[in-house]
Amino acid sequence: xxxxxxxxxxxxLIKTGGLADVAGALPAALAAIGxxxxxxxxxYSSVMAKLVNPVRLLEFDDLIGVGAAILACxxxxxxxxxxxxxxxxxxxxxxxxxxxxxxxxxxWRRFAALCRAAAxxxxxxxxDWFPDIVHAxxxxxxxxxxxxxxxxxxxxxxVMTVHNLAFQGQFSPAIFAELGxxxxxxxxxxxxxxxxxxxxxxxxxLASAITTVSPTYAQxxxxxxxxxxxxxxxxxxSADLHGIVNGIDTEVWDPAADPMIAAGYSHGKLKxxxxxxxxxxxxxxxxxxxxxxxxxxxxxxxxxxxxxxxxAADEIVGxxxxxxxxxxxxxxxxxxxAEAAERHPGKxxxxxxxxxxxxxxxxxxxxxxxxxxRFEPCGLTQLCGLRYGNVPIVARTGGLADxxxxxxxxxxxxxxxxxxxxxxxxxDALLQAVRSAIxxxxxxxxxxRLQDRGMKSDVSWERSAARYVxxxxxxxxxxxxKQPSDD
Ligand code: ADP
Numbered sequence: 269x270x271x272x273x274x275x276x277x278x279x280x281l282i283k284t285g286g287l288a289d290v291a292g293a294l295p296a297a298l299a300a301i302g303x304x305x306x307x308x309x310x311x312y313s314s315v316m317a318k319l320v321n322p323v324r325l326l327e328f329d330d331l332i333g334v335g336a337a338i339l340a341c342x343x344x345x346x347x348x349x350x351x352x353x354x355x356x357x358x359x360x361x362x363x364x365x366x367x368x369x370x371x372x373x374x375x376w377r378r379f380a381a382l383c384r385a386a387a388x389x390x391x392x393x394x395x396d397w398f399p400d401i402v403h404a405x406x407x408x409x410x411x412x413x414x415x416x417x418x419x420x421x422x423x424x425x426x427v428m429t430v431h432n433l434a435f436q437g438q439f440s441p442a443i444f445a446e447l448g449x450x451x452x453x454x455x456x457x458x459x460x461x462x463x464x465x466x467x468x469x470x471x472x473x474l475a476s477a478i479t480t481v482s483p484t485y486a487q488x489x490x491x492x493x494x495x496x497x498x499x500x501x502x503x504x505x506s507a508d509l510h511g512i513v514n515g516i517d518t519e520v521w522d523p524a525a526d527p528m529i530a531a532g533y534s535h536g537k538l539k540x541x542x543x544x545x546x547x548x549x550x551x552x553x554x555x556x557x558x559x560x561x562x563x564x565x566x567x568x569x570x571x572x573x574x575x576x577x578x579x580a581a582d583e584i585v586g587x588x589x590x591x592x593x594x595x596x597x598x599x600x601x602x603x604x605x606a607e608a609a610e611r612h613p614g615k616x617x618x619x620x621x622x623x624x625x626x627x628x629x630x631x632x633x634x635x636x637x638x639x640x641x642r643f644e645p646c647g648l649t650q651l652c653g654l655r656y657g658n659v660p661i662v663a664r665t666g667g668l669a670d671x672x673x674x675x676x677x678x679x680x681x682x683x684x685x686x687x688x689x690x691x692x693x694x695x696d697a698l699l700q701a702v703r704s705a706i707x708x709x710x711x712x713x714x715x716x717r718l719q720d721r722g723m724k725s726d727v728s729w730e731r732s733a734a735r736y737v738x739x740x741x742x743x744x745x746x747x748x749x750k751q752p753s754d755d
Contacts, residue, residue, distance in 0.1 A: 269740060271298070271305040272349075272399035274386045276379065276408035277363055278307055279517075281315045281348070284362060285567065286514070286648045287431045290481070291405055293517040294736070295346050297729030303737055304347075306397070308386055310378065311339065311352040312363055318343075319350060325394045332381040333446065340394065349394065351385050353378075376439040379408040379467065380447050387415035390424050401740050403427045404475070407437030410467030411447070411459070413475040418453055425743040428475035430468070432645050433489050433496045434571065437467030472501055476743050479510045479736075481646035482667030486511030494643055510739060513670055514646040515729035516655065521628075523656050523723075528628035533657075535723035538716060541632065541657060548633030551626065552592040552617025559588035560709040562702065563634030563658060565627045565649050568597035568605065568620075573640030573663060578604040579695045581616060584702055591616040592634060594626055631656035635715075636705050642693050644668045650687070654722035659715070660687035661701050671727075675708065675718065686722040 277283055279292035295305040309315065322339035329335060336353035351357070356378045361367045364375060372378065386409070390399055401424055404412035413426040444454050444465050454460050459470035472478055480486045488494035490503050502509065524534045531543035548563075549556060562584060568574045577593075578601065584591060593605055593616070602620050609618040619626065631637070637653035639662040646667030650660040654671075662668035668689070675685035690701035708714045 269303045269737070269744070270397065270400050271303060271403055271740060272308060272386060272389060272401070273305050273403045273405070274308045274382065274409040274412050275405040276310060276382070278309045278348070281309065281318055282312055282363060284364075286646065287406055289516065289648055290431065290514050292346075293515065293729055294733065296517070297515065297733035298737065299345065300730075301733060301737060303740070305403075306347045306349050306394075306399070308338075308349040308351065308382065308389070310357045310363070310382055311350040311354075312357045313359070315350060316352065316358070319348075322350065324352075325349075326389070326392060328385065328388070332377050332384055332448065334377075334381065336381060336385065338385065338389070338394065349389070351382055353381060356381055375437075376443045376465070377446070379437065380411055383409060383411035383415050383467075384419075384448065386412050387420055390416060391420050399424060400744055401425050401427065403429065404471055405429050406431050407435055407466075407468035407471070410437055410469070410471030412471065414449065414453060414459060414470040417474045418449055418458075425476040425747050426474070427477050427479060427739065427743070428471040430472075430478065430480040430489070430645065433468075433480075433494070433498060434643075436461075436469065436496065436498070439465045439467075441465055469498060469501065472498065472505065475508075476746075477508045477510065477739060478502070478505055479512050479739065481511070482513045482670045483511035484669045485643075485645045485666035488643065488666060510735075512732050512735045512739075513667055514648060514651070515732050516648055516651045516727050518655070518728045521631075521652050521655050523632055526628055526632065528625040529632040530629065533632075535657070535720050538657060538719060544629060544633035545635070546633070548592060548629055549590075551629065552619065553614060554590050554592065554617055555614040557588060557590060557615075559590060560635035560706060561590045561592055561633070562636050562638050562661075562705075563630045564591070564593040564595060564638050565630050566595045566639070568595040568601040570598070570601075571642055572597075573642050573693045573698075574598070574601045574605070576640050576693055576695055576698055577638060578608060580698050580702070581605070581608040582611070583695075583699055585612050585615045587703065587706055589702060589706060592630060593618045594621070594623060594630055596620055596622055631658045634658040635709060636661050638698075638702075639663065639668055640690075640693055640698050641665060641668060647671070651727040654686060654725050655727050657719035657723050659705065659718050659722060661705055662687060662689055663693045664689040664691035665693075675704065683717070684721070685718060686725055687718070
């Protein structure tokens with residue numbers, strides 16, 4: 269089975285969030301069960317700099333108005349296909365924004381080019397490699413099903429995965445004429461969305477199957493509260509909608525062999541963990557009070573409930589907890605958390621920024637991980653928290669609800685709890701969960717049991733990769749049923 273995956277970020281080449289982790293880990297997990305996934309991504313300058321001996325396989329004179337080429341490069345067993353289009357991708361800033369944080373004004377062209385290239389690859393192949401299925405991730409790849417359906421002679425099946433419905437890629441109708449799509453696609457059955465062009469909506473409308481990254485989020489996005497205006501369409505397509513929870517790369521996230529932490533450890537041998545706890549306290553300037561160190565690794569945004577955390581910070585400290593927060597995002601929330609740290613020197617430490625290595629130390633040295641998200645398609649940090657014995661305290665929503673078992677009485681008696689859940693996302697509910705955690709932390713046996721169970725839970729890709737393969741197989745079978753046969 270040959271799959272072309274299309275994503276705007278892929279770890280370890282380029283990452284701003286969980287999408288990159290998933291797009292990077294899935295090909296390796298699939299390779300382990302004999303599925304050949306190539307990954308197409310944009311040739312941002314930082315990506316180009318990491319390629320080793322890339323091979324130029326395909327050239328385009330006019331890909332949505334620019335010259336471009338596909339470069340193939342195999343790194344650490346993953347086959348990358350990089351869209352080399354300097355006019356679109358060789359620039360300062362992040363994948364989506366300029367150096368000042370503003371969206372690139374031609375994002376519509378940049379990601380339409382990526383999608384068009386994917387569709388063209390299904391027709392021309394690359395050195396005789398023809399994908400059987402194309403798997404598109406998020407709005408940046410939303411036009412993949414659209415181009416495949418409307419511009420290729422023999423459309424291959426497509427899968428559209430939603431990692432976060434909040435980002436939809438909505439642009440002025442004026443760009444439609446430049447996309448090279450038939451006029452008939454600018455309708456309600458295509459990419460038209462309240463008069464604009466919506467890339468994600470087009471993808472959801474035309475993909476053979478839709479997946480999202482947890483069963484609970486798959487249900488939630490059918491409601492107005494979480495559907496972000498697309499709930500009608502998603503409901504109409506509910507027969508083709510699947511929730512498949514993400515895993516994490518258990519080699520990158522392995523407390524027994526993690527070069528980014530102060531001391532390796534494994535379940536049953538948690539004493540060594542104290543060395544990481546000490547290193548963490550030093551990095552965040554925390555004193556060594558007896559209460560738990562609550563940690564956060566997150567984008568600092570409203571979605572992630574960081575305003576609620578900022579409001580709860582004083583009381584968490586009042587209850588004897590400590591806070592170590594790593595993140596970047598909304599300037600007002602960055603400021604609110606920094607102020608909390610100033611109010612409580614030695615008790616709250618805040619580091620603003622993006623720091624991969626520090627995120628590992630936090631998981632290795634923290635006692636509990638706070639994830640108060642208002643919505644969370646899957647969430648990865650809580651999976652890392654489980655694996656590292658950093659007990660997750662999560663909002664009961666989306667993938668958080670699916671991956672953490674709340675330490676309520678029944679679950680505790682049955683010895684299956686792995687963390688704490690709370691709902692709704694309010695300061696009171698968060699503080700209630702923090703209080704329960706502080707109580708449990710005061711009984712080392714109880715706490716160690718929670719940690720140990722989390723560390724033993726399966727957060728790998730194995731099960732989820734198998735579910736994707738099941739879905740791919742079903743789509744291929746449906747396709748061959750439809751195709752005229754010779755006999
Ligand atoms: P989202 O994709 O919505 O940001 P996820 O929990 O799915 O949230 O994935 C976030 C990923 O990014 C995790 O791997 C997390 O460790 C990482 N991350 C988030 N913020 C930071 C940061 N400031 N420094 C390092 N890693 C971060």
